[in-house]
Amino acid sequence: MSAEIIDGKKVAELVRTRVREDVAEWVGKGNRAPFLKVILVGDDPASRVYIGAKTRACEDVGIETSTEILQDTISAKELKDVIRMYNTDDAVDGILVQLPLPSHLSSHDVIETINHKKDVDGFHPMNVGRLALDQPCFRSCTPAGVMELFKYYSIAVKAKHAVVVGASNIVGSPMATMLSRENSSGKATTTICHKYTRDLTLHTINADILIVAAGQPHLIKAEMVKEGAVVIDVGINRVADETSEKGYKLIGDVDFESVRKKASWITPVPGGVGPMTVAMLMKNTLLAAKQSIYPTD
Numbered sequence: 230m231s232a233e234i235i236d237g238k239k240v241a242e243l244v245r246t247r248v249r250e251d252v253a254e255w256v257g258k259g260n261r262a263p264f265l266k267v268i269l270v271g272d273d274p275a276s277r278v279y280i281g282a283k284t285r286a287c288e289d290v291g292i293e294t295s296t297e298i299l300q301d302t303i304s305a306k307e308l309k310d311v312i313r314m315y316n317t318d319d320a321v322d323g324i325l326v327q328l329p330l331p332s333h334l335s336s337h338d339v340i341e342t343i344n345h346k347k348d349v350d351g352f353h354p355m356n357v358g359r360l361a362l363d364q365p366c367f368r369s370c371t372p373a374g375v376m377e378l379f380k381y382y383s384i385a386v387k388a389k390h391a392v393v394v395g396a397s398n399i400v401g402s403p404m405a406t407m408l409s410r411e412n413s414s415g416k417a418t419t420t421i422c423h424k425y426t427r428d429l430t431l432h433t434i435n436a437d438i439l440i441v442a443a444g445q446p447h448l449i450k451a452e453m454v455k456e457g458a459v460v461i462d463v464g465i466n467r468v469a470d471e472t473s474e475k476g477y478k479l480i481g482d483v484d485f486e487s488v489r490k491k492a493s494w495i496t497p498v499p500g501g502v503g504p505m506t507v508a509m510l511m512k513n514t515l516l517a518a519k520q521s522i523y524p525t526d
């Protein structure tokens with residue numbers, strides 16, 4: 230078998246086109262353009278790259294954005310005061326604090342300070358809790374993007390055995406919630422594996438749908454995958470590559486070349502899940518502007 234390639238770039242562009250049209254309609258009705266405030270603490274180069282991609286996407290769809298860069302020595306109180314200022318600023322629809330934060334700051338504490346109605350990342354406990362309860366909420370962008378890919382390619386989730394490798398708050402955990410809820414896009418029997426899982430292959434080999442978000446280059450080899458499985462690779466790992474101009478290349482958590490011979494569907498890295506994350510952020514920011522999840526009370 231040779232897997233069909235899931236084209237995240239193409240689907241992300243379709244999502245962005247839809248958001249672009251909806252933003253134009255929203256603004257055409259006399260509303261101001263949606264506004265996303267990004268907060269970066271410190272100067273992490275990877276965070277700057279991610280923020281660059283988010284900023285370009287905003288410009289592309291007609292969402293206004295600005296990034297506030299704060300010193301990495303900022304105190305928790307000072308940072309939370311900045312967030313509280315944007316919480317009450319009616320000109321700001323979405324607030325995104327880029328992670329990771331410097332080690333002296335608690336990301337839980339900081340995320341909880343964000344007004345959940347502006348939490349377009351879907352990380353606030355109110356949104357995580359509402360996701361678990363199957364209530365309207367901002368959903369974490371990467372797992373929401375994976376669900377969008379299933380929808381686009383008509384990949385059935387219901388009654389399948391989905392195995393998620395990685396249990397992070399950003400990807401693995403909300404991914405498992407989305408797959409397992411008894412709603413129209415879920416209903417999968419879902420297993421979560423993590424670094425304490427004793428025999429990873431025992432689980433992955435039984436997966437009809439295998440989603441890997443472990444942050445370990447080429448963790449998943451062909452012998453760990455069931456014939457005909459749907460394989461979604463969330464990993465983006467930089468590895469040294471002398472043949473490339475940059476001196477590195479991006480590879481996933483899945484050994485693509487061997488696994489593609491066994492899977493029915495597979496996402497490449499880059500060009501798979503990555504572009505979907507940014508596209509879903511655009512969707513969430515427009516939703517926040519329309520307040521269609523949390524209407525004004």
Ligand code: GUN
Pocket residue numbers: 325326327328329350370371399506
């Ligand atoms: N760091 C890595 N991924 C993300 C993300 O999706 N949102 C934020 N805020 N920080 C991140």
